[in-house]
Amino acid sequence: MLTQSTRQDAVSAADARLTTPEGRKDFWRATFSCWLGTAMEYADFALYGLAAGIIFGDVFFPNATPTMALLSSFATWSVGFIARPIGALFFGWLGDRKGRKIVMVTTIILMGLSTTLIGLIPGYATIGFWAPVCLVILRFTQGFGAGAELSGGTVMLGEYAPAKKRGLVSSIIALGSNSGTLIASLVWLAVVQMDQAQLQAWGWRIPFLCSSLIALLALWIRRHLKETPVFERKNAEMQAAREGKLVMYQPAADRSFWQRSRSFLVMLGLRIGENGPSYLAQGFMIGYVVKVLAVDKSVATSAVFIASLLGFLIIPFAGWLSDRFGRRIVYRWFCLLLILYAFPAFMLLDSREPAVVMAVIVTGMGLASLGIYGVQAAWGVELFGVKHRYTKMATAKELGSILSGGTAPLVAAALLSWTGHWWAIASYFAVMAAIGFLTTFVAPETRGRDLNAPEDAI
Incomplete structure (x- = not known):
């Protein structure tokens, strides 16, 4: 059995690494790399969400009605989310066995290449049916890495992260997502100022081609990453067990990937409550405002x-x-x-007043895309035991994405086409947020949990 002192050492593995200059350097390198x-x-x-709402309908589906073009654009959006759990399962399995670094290097290459190639696809006017086919294929490979x-x-x-600051440090991941959204909106804010003909002909390609620069920088940094203190501790304990120096604590219920499923299901519910509203707020609402309300x-x-x-204020505060x-x-x-935001938001969007529309989108993103995810990052890590943490968390998150964020803009567009009114979309928004709300009543409180514990939190 692991002794209490050994378990205590495991708890303080990250803190111990931070006591040395080299350890602090490793921490900041990992932090910057994960953020980037x-x-x-x-x-x-x-970029894809904004392009789907603003330009892809004209470039890849020019013969469709505005509503059907929006629906088709978000259908290709959903393909990336279908690929995500497949990538999560494969790379999660690899990361739990071979280490986090090899996965972090591989995924950045795959994502960077896919996104750059999207910017090189000829439009429907040039190659016809093959244009959306190429878009779907690259969207799939992009999602596989993501x-x-x-x-x-x-x-x-x-x-x-040190245990007492794990929520704050882990929220940097959400700062990364926020930075990415900021970069995309800045680029698109500049690009949409172009003449419509130029935008449709070649201007929309600029944001996708520029992403290759970020990929190259991230790849260069990740080549020098070290494994995490927790993963190194796990490997050391496994080596000691093989040499007969330590008997690993291994509950019978944790010997199989799927035998303990409560934490997996909890993560699934939490993800639906966050990801669905998030992608409605920063994906569908953009297309709805531009294409349907003509703002x-x-x-x-x-x-x-x-x-x-x-x-940059909301995320670390959360x-x-x-x-x-x-x-x-x-x-x-x-x-x-x-939940309280859903119906008033769509009522206010119908005013078509620029200031009101901006306030509604900002509020929705502040709650769903920023604040809630600033909490989810640390909670997700703490829900799972060290043996299958990467695989279980990644798979649960990406399955949750398919059930919510990945299909949310598509379902919302279909509901709009079917009903011709926003009330069904607002109801859909509120239901997904309610799933997250109810899940918190069956989820454990994990703040400060020992990340080297082999068993799941529940």
């Missing part, structure tokens, strides 16, 4: 830009709150606010 990789992932997805990138960065930061494109992109700026008061209660309040 997540920034790239979300820049890619925000399925492990976000969770990999979350696991790495959580396992590097100027710059209004939506300006709103995303403002929300991204505010995110992480700090979870360190101070606990993950569960803070997450629950964010979900409740999202």
